[in-house]
Amino acid sequence: MSLTIKPILPRFGAELSGVDITRPLDEPARAAIIRAQNLYGVTVWRATGLTDESHIAFSRIFGHVELAPRLPGRLYRHAHRELFDASNLDADGNILQDEMLLLHKRGDRLWHTDSSFMDLRSAQSLLLCHEAPPAGGETWFADTRSAYEDLPQAMKERIEHLQVRHSLWWSRRRAGFPLSEEEIDARPHARHPLVHVHAGSGRKALYVAAHARDIVGLPREEGRALLAELIEFATQPQYVFNVSYRPGDMVIWDNLCSMHRGSDYDEVHQRRDMRRTTIREAAAPAVPDDPFTELFLASGRTP
Numbered sequence: 386m387s388l389t390i391k392p393i394l395p396r397f398g399a400e401l402s403g404v405d406i407t408r409p410l411d412e413p414a415r416a417a418i419i420r421a422q423n424l425y426g427v428t429v430w431r432a433t434g435l436t437d438e439s440h441i442a443f444s445r446i447f448g449h450v451e452l453a454p455r456l457p458g459r460l461y462r463h464a465h466r467e468l469f470d471a472s473n474l475d476a477d478g479n480i481l482q483d484e485m486l487l488l489h490k491r492g493d494r495l496w497h498t499d500s501s502f503m504d505l506r507s508a509q510s511l512l513l514c515h516e517a518p519p520a521g522g523e524t525w526f527a528d529t530r531s532a533y534e535d536l537p538q539a540m541k542e543r544i545e546h547l548q549v550r551h552s553l554w555w556s557r558r559r560a561g562f563p564l565s566e567e568e569i570d571a572r573p574h575a576r577h578p579l580v581h582v583h584a585g586s587g588r589k590a591l592y593v594a595a596h597a598r599d600i601v602g603l604p605r606e607e608g609r610a611l612l613a614e615l616i617e618f619a620t621q622p623q624y625v626f627n628v629s630y631r632p633g634d635m636v637i638w639d640n641l642c643s644m645h646r647g648s649d650y651d652e653v654h655q656r657r658d659m660r661r662t663t664i665r666e667a668a669a670p671a672v673p674d675d676p677f678t679e680l681f682l683a684s685g686r687t688p
């Protein structure tokens with residue numbers, strides 16, 4: 386069968402079907418999926434039938450699959466290092482009750498791009514639903530290419546060469562996690578251009594969102610006000626849509642041309658089991674590396 390593409394917004398988001406992604410793909414199918422992903426930025430696959438193993442195997446068509454962090458003394462639910470646990474479950478599969486961990490995860494309710502706090506940026510995230518709550522828990526997506534294109538010319542010129550500092554701990558603080566500005570200052574930051582060319586499409590995009598802490602060379606408050614203005618602009622109704630999940634559904638978003646945020650649900654009573662693989666923007670390293678673990682170890686106290 387050939388790939389069927391059903392756009393969600395005219396310039397952003399599409400539902401894809403017609404290809405069995407649980408099996409190895411031939412070159413034309415692989416190329417068609419990558420082309421659709423580059424064109425639409427976010428793609429939705431329903432009832433995929435993917436397992437942990439076939440989820441990881443399919444992810445590799447996009448490039449190097451990142452390893453999730455492993456911290457000493459902590460237990461993890463998944464044996465596969467390629468799976469980031471985006472659930473509300475502990476290592477035994479029970480609903481998390483640890484308030485600090487819940488608070489840490491609550492930062493994902495802010496508009497963000499995965500891993501923008503890393504020097505090595507992430508491109509695609511592939512989020513597969515294993516269990517969904519009966520209500521809530523959708524993911525919202527925002528189109529940072531079209532938003533950039535629609536900005537007034539004066540704003541495009543103002544932001545063209547700006548650099549942004551990103552910190553995971555800044556978005557956690559904004560979600561209520563108890564960290565001072567000074568404590569965040571002492572932890573790792575990454576620095577990225579505010580505007581970049583999205584390699585897969587050749588279109589320019591904003592690269593902002595919740596981890597973006599300040600703008601290099603601008604007073605902190607002025608930089609934050611500009612970041613907030615751009616995020617507000619890019620999340621207007623014409624740039625956003627949401628996806629709700631049933632088990633087996635998967636969404637693939639390109640962090641380099643979109644933002645996303647989770648929606649509320651009854652997280653202390655209802656299970657939501659989502660597992661994510663993430664593709665690094667850069668090519669696979671020559672030797673195995675583990676930058677997420679390194680970042681958390683360099684950050685000191687974590688939830």
Ligand SMILES: [Fe+2]
Binds near residue numbers: 498499
């Ligand atoms: Fe995310």
